[in-house]
Amino acid sequence: MRTAPFASLRSLFVITDEQAMWRVQTQDDETAFAQLVRRWEGPIQRLCLRMTGDLHRGEDLAQEAFTRVFAKRKEYQPSGKFSTWLWRIALNLCYDELRRRQRREETSLDGMCGEAMAALEAFVAPEPAPDKSLVEQERSELVRKALMQLTETYRTVLVMRHYEDLKFREIADVLDVPEGTVKSRMAEALTQMNRILKPILAVESAKNSMKSDGQTVESVML
Amino acid sequence: MNHPSREEWMSYLYDELNADQSANLQAHLHTCPDCKSKVNEWQAARSGLDEWRVPKRRGRVVLAQPMVKWAAAAAIVLSIGVGIGRLTSAPLDVQQVRAAIEPEMRQELRREFAQLFRDQLDKSASTTLAASTEQTRQLLAEFARAVEAKRTEDYQAINAALDKLQSQRLADFFSLKKDVDTMAVLTESGFRRAQQQLVQLADYTQPANSSNSPQH
């Protein structure tokens, strides 16, 4: 474990996001940029993954977000919070991606293409920890699909408040809408999620309790 | 009865109220079946959301390396663009650029999917030895189709990107290329250096316990 002297010494080296970004902006400071990436790559990857429902696209988009941060470093306004700017950049990339995907689906003449992508997604997206049970994986996948049924507006607030734990105030800043709007979107989003999830998760539970009756779930699944 | 608004309930559910406000709402909940049932529904949705687990970030190199890889790929695309632009000093010939990078992309994709495929095989080998061969065969066929579809999609994306590039000017390429180059270098050396500094720092502050990794 970290010792106290180490921790306090380390805090001397910690600079705020805004200080780091200022260094990137004015001096092309490489260490500062690396620090920002390291601090934020996890949250941004998760945001993109939850917004697109796709692990690998999520990672690509997160890379692209940091690339934009660097490319647009001169546009950053030091008066604002760095994270607000970063979330906004990442969200816009997610929206672009979702729009591209929708266009592709609309223009795709070959239905197979969509099916094959779904197969690939199913193959790749869950990527569970090895000890995770199949039941949990199934339920996790159901929730992912349910969330993807919501419109972007509602999915955005759910992802940012529920999964990424941003305060309503911060979300309002990122989206540039009143805080009350974020909260009412949140209420509507939860209502819709409940409507979608209630029947399917209930059915899943019933199925699973039947499965676990007598034999193990795994052996049934195979 | 004066019901709290749904905005207030959101603040309550996500713990953004002070203790007094929170206690008031809680008290209301005990006396109002209408609000109680609404809040229960929202709570159910919240527990549902918690069931979507995503893998933990797969180590900190994950972003650093693809980032460098991505930057390198972009640099290739851009330098080809710049080269052609210089030769013709006219708008880029998209067909030419496409012909030049397609084999690269094809190979890259093939490598990526080969790796993906191997990973998946490893995983399934250890867990599903008992799985029926028929199921496996179907899965493989499906996967092969999926790979093909993904490839087509990527080409479309590349083509779209190239079409966009065509309309830009040579000057843009140079500044963008510089950014990309700088970033590729910055990211990698930055990470290495930060890591080195942490190691040195740990050695300095924990001489008695130097075997401890500073990256815990």
Ligand SMILES: [Zn+2]
């Ligand atoms: Zn009430």
